[in-house]
Amino acid sequence: MVQKRNKFSSRFGFIAAAAGSAVGLGNIWKFPFEVGKGGGAAFLIIYLFFCFVLCYPLLITEIAIGRRSRKNPVGSFKAMKHPNWTFIGYLSVLCGVLILSFYNVVAGWVFGYFVEILLGNFDIGKNFETFITDISEVGGYSLLFMVVTAFIVSKGITNGIERASKILMPVLVTIMLFLSIYALTLDNAMEGVKFYLVPDISKLNIEVIYRALGQSFFSLSLGMGALITYGSYLKKQEDIISSGAIVTLSDVGIAFLAGLMIFPIVFSQGLDTDGGTGLIFVSLPGVFENMGPVLGIFIGALFFLLLSFAALTSTISLMELPVSYLVDQKKVRREIAVWISAGVIFLIGIPSLIGNGYSEFFTNFITYFGAEKATDFMTFITDLALNTFLPIGGFFISIFAVYVWKRRKLFRELSYGNEKFLKSWIAKYVGFCLQYIAPVVLGIVFVITVLEVFFGVHLFK
Numbered sequence: 001m002v003q004k005r006n007k008f009s010s011r012f013g014f015i016a017a018a019a020g021s022a023v024g025l026g027n028i029w030k031f032p033f034e035v036g037k038g039g040g041a042a043f044l045i046i047y048l049f050f051c052f053v054l055c056y057p058l059l060i061t062e063i064a065i066g067r068r069s070r071k072n073p074v075g076s077f078k079a080m081k082h083p084n085w086t087f088i089g090y091l092s093v094l095c096g097v098l099i100l101s102f103y104n105v106v107a108g109w110v111f112g113y114f115v116e117i118l119l120g121n122f123d124i125g126k127n128f129e130t131f132i133t134d135i136s137e138v139g140g141y142s143l144l145f146m147v148v149t150a151f152i153v154s155k156g157i158t159n160g161i162e163r164a165s166k167i168l169m170p171v172l173v174t175i176m177l178f179l180s181i182y183a184l185t186l187d188n189a190m191e192g193v194k195f196y197l198v199p200d201i202s203k204l205n206i207e208v209i210y211r212a213l214g215q216s217f218f219s220l221s222l223g224m225g226a227l228i229t230y231g232s233y234l235k236k237q238e239d240i241i242s243s244g245a246i247v248t249l250s251d252v253g254i255a256f257l258a259g260l261m262i263f264p265i266v267f268s269q270g271l272d273t274d275g276g277t278g279l280i281f282v283s284l285p286g287v288f289e290n291m292g293p294v295l296g297i298f299i300g301a302l303f304f305l306l307l308s309f310a311a312l313t314s315t316i317s318l319m320e321l322p323v324s325y326l327v328d329q330k331k332v333r334r335e336i337a338v339w340i341s342a343g344v345i346f347l348i349g350i351p352s353l354i355g356n357g358y359s360e361f362f363t364n365f366i367t368y369f370g371a372e373k374a375t376d377f378m379t380f381i382t383d384l385a386l387n388t389f390l391p392i393g394g395f396f397i398s399i400f401a402v403y404v405w406k407r408r409k410l411f412r413e414l415s416y417g418n419e420k421f422l423k424s425w426i427a428k429y430v431g432f433c434l435q436y437i438a439p440v441v442l443g444i445v446f447v448i449t450v451l452e453v454f455f456g457v458h459l460f461k
C-alpha cells in the first residue's frame with residue numbers, strides 16, 4: 001500500500017522547521033568558541049564566505065533533491081534513478097547518528113544550566129568542569145533530552161513544534177539582543193568587539209579554514225541530508241529559493257549575534273577566548289549574577305531554557321534521519337524506529353558524555369599523528385563527522401546535482417514555486433557556485449584537512 005507522504009502544512013511551517021534545524025547549539029554554543037579558537041575576525045570572514053558561496057547553493061540543492069525524490073536520503077538517489085549514488089545517503093544517516101550522539105550531551109548540559117540557574121546557582125560557571133564530570137546528573141539530563149526528542153519525533157513533525165518555534169525563536173533572539181547590548185556596556189567590552197570584528201590576517205591558517213568550513217556546514221545542517229529529508233515533505237508550489245535564503249540569513253544572523261554577545265563578556269571577565277567547549281558555560285553565569293538575584297535568575301534561566309528549545313528543534317531534525325531511513329527503507333513502524341534510534345544513539349553518546357574529564361580513556365582518546373596533546377572523544381567525533389564527513393557530503397551532493405542529475409533538471413525543480421528563477425541572476429550565481437566553486441574548494445580543503453588533521457602532514461608550514 002502506498003501511503004501519501006506527509007507534507008508541511010504551510011510555507012511558514014517549512015521555514016520554521018528548516019530554520020529550527022539550522023539554528024541551535026551550533027550557533028550559540030559552538031560558533032563563539034570556534035571564533036575564539038580561530039583567532040576572531042579571521043575566522044568570521046572565512047565563515048561568512050563559506051555560508052554564502054557554498055552553503056546557500058547547497059542548501060537549496062538538498063531541498064530540491066528531497067522534493068524531487070520524496071524520499072529519505074538513502075532512498076532518494078534510487079528514486080531519482082541513480083542508485084550508484086546511494087552511498088551519499090548512507091553517509092548522511094551515519095553522520096546524523098554521530099552528530100546527534102554528542103549534540104545530545106551538550107544539550108543536556110544546557111538543560112542542566114537552566115535548572116541550576118533557576119535554583120540561583122550562579123557559581124555554576126566557575127564549576128563547569130565539576131558539573132560536566134558529575135555523570136549521574138548530566139547523564140540524566142541528556143537522557144531526558146533524548147527521550148523528549150524521541151517522543152516528539154514519534155508523533156511525526158507535529159504542529160506543536162512548528163508552533164512552538166514560531167514563538168520561542170523570536171523570544172530567544174530578543175534576549176540575545178538584550179544581552180549583547182548589555183555586554184557592550186561592560187568594562188573592556190570594546191576589546192572583545194575588536195577581537196571579533198577586526199581581522200588579524202596573521203591568524204589565518206589551514207586549520208582556521210577547515211574549521212570554518214565544518215562550522216558553516218554544521219550550522220546550516222548541510223552535507224548530511226537533513227534538508228533532503230525536510231525537502232521531501234515540501235509541496236511543489238513552495239518557493240525554495242526565497243525560503244532557503246530566509247533560513248540561511250537567520251542562521252548566519254543568529255550566529256553573528258551570539259559572537260557579539262559573548263566576546264565583550266569574555267574580555268570583560270578576563271577569560272581566555274580559546275575556552276573551547278566551555279566558553280558560553282563559563283562566561284555567561286557571571287553576567288547573570290551581576291544583574292542581581294531576581295533579574296539574573298529570570299534572564300539566565302530563560303536564556304538556557306530557550307537555548308534548550310533551539311537545541312530541541314535541531315535534535316528533532318537529526319533524529320528524523322535514521323528514523324525516516326528505517327521507516328522508508330526498512331518498513332519499520334515509526335514508533336519502533338524512533339525508540340531504536342534513540343537507544344542506539346544514546347549509547348554511542350556515552351563516550352562523549354564521560355570523555356570530558358570523567359573517564360581518562362575517553363578524555364585522552366586519540367593522539368593524531370604529529371600532535372602534542374591527545375584529543376578527547378567528542379572532539380574526535382566532531383573532527384570526523386563534522387569537519388570531514390559534512391564537507392565530503394557537500395562535495396558529492398554538488399557533483400551529483402550538476403553533473404549527474406544535471407543542472408537543467410535541478411534548475412527546473414528549483415523554479416517550481418519561483419517562476420522568475422530561471423532568468424534571474426541568482427540562477428547564474430547558484431549555477432556557478434555549484435558547478436565550479438563547490439567541487440574545487442571542497443575537494444581541496446578535504447584533502448588538505450585529512451592530511452593535516454589525521455596524518456600530521458603539514459603542506460603549508
Ligand code: PHE
Binds near residue numbers: 027099220221317318
Ligand atoms: N544546525 C544545527 C545547529 O546549528 C545542528 C544540526 C546539524 C542539525 C546537522 C541538523 C543537522 O545547532
